[in-house]
Amino acid sequence: MASAFPYRLYLVISEEACQGRNFLEVAEAAVQGGVDLIQLREKNDTTEAFLKKALQLKEVLQPYNVPLIINDNLEVAQKSAAAGIHVGNSDIAPTKIRTAWESCRILGYSIEYLEQLYNEQTYTSDYLGISPVFDTATKTDTITTWGLDGIEKIRASTQKSLVAIGHMKASNVKKVIEAGADCIAVVSAICAAKNPKSAAKELRLEIEKGLKSRTVKPN
Numbered sequence: 001m002a003s004a005f006p007y008r009l010y011l012v013i014s015e016e017a018c019q020g021r022n023f024l025e026v027a028e029a030a031v032q033g034g035v036d037l038i039q040l041r042e043k044n045d046t047t048e049a050f051l052k053k054a055l056q057l058k059e060v061l062q063p064y065n066v067p068l069i070i071n072d073n074l075e076v077a078q079k080s081a082a083a084g085i086h087v088g089n090s091d092i093a094p095t096k097i098r099t100a101w102e103s104c105r106i107l108g109y110s111i112e113y114l115e116q117l118y119n120e121q122t123y124t125s126d127y128l129g130i131s132p133v134f135d136t137a138t139k140t141d142t143i144t145t146w147g148l149d150g151i152e153k154i155r156a157s158t159q160k161s162l163v164a165i166g167h168m169k170a171s172n173v174k175k176v177i178e179a180g181a182d183c184i185a186v187v188s189a190i191c192a193a194k195n196p197k198s199a200a201k202e203l204r205l206e207i208e209k210g211l212k213s214r215t216v217k218p219n
């Protein structure tokens, strides 16, 4: 049976992370290089500005059949008819999202504590963000830095699809996949790369290597 979460390379994008380049062009190049899921994460925009960007990005992604995920903001997710939303512990709870937005297809939830694996928010989510795998300057308000051991521990405790985030680079994704992650999420490895398409290609190649050599059963 095909996995309900078949994605392998997940770009988390914002205008700021693209460092003066057009974020829509960066997103399209990344998709051409092998990104198969994109989250729009605008932490400082008004809802109106966030929605405008979401609609623009959705139009770019449509011909490629790449789903759009919205960070945090349920109103933007619903009004843009995005594929889904990603939330953490300080955001609207996944159970509430299920009630308020029945057509949500992809619900992501950040794991910051092992205990979360056994709560109803985790059960109702479609994938779990391992938040973060390694420390990163892109987001510093984090709780647990999981490392490879943490991925193995989480993998052994849940069948949910696991998305690794935090300092993911071509040099470490193979090991992260071997440890049990199903998908790699990046900001700077693509948004700050000189050539986002080549950067995505290289990450994708490393992911495939990891999938081939891992012994943990893949999703």
Ligand SMILES: Cc1ncc(COP(=O)(O)OP(=O)(O)O)c(N)n1
Pocket (backbone or CB within 6 Å): 010, 012, 039, 041, 071, 072, 086, 087, 088, 089, 090, 091, 108, 110, 129, 130, 131, 139, 163, 165, 185
């Ligand atoms: C794929 C993915 N994983 C984790 C996060 C972090 O979400 P959250 O903990 O809600 O923090 P913010 O991104 O909202 O600052 C994510 N966005 N995406």
Ligand SMILES: Cc1nc(C(=O)O)sc1CCOP(=O)(O)O
Pocket (backbone or CB within 6 Å): 012, 041, 110, 129, 130, 131, 132, 133, 136, 137, 138, 139, 142, 165, 166, 167, 168, 185, 186, 187, 188, 189
């Ligand atoms: C958006 C986000 N969430 C994280 C978490 O730990 O939950 S780390 C992160 C930023 C990841 O950026 P980079 O790929 O540049 O390290």
Ligand SMILES: [Mg+2]
Pocket (backbone or CB within 6 Å): 071, 072, 086, 087, 088, 091
């Ligand atoms: Mg959040």
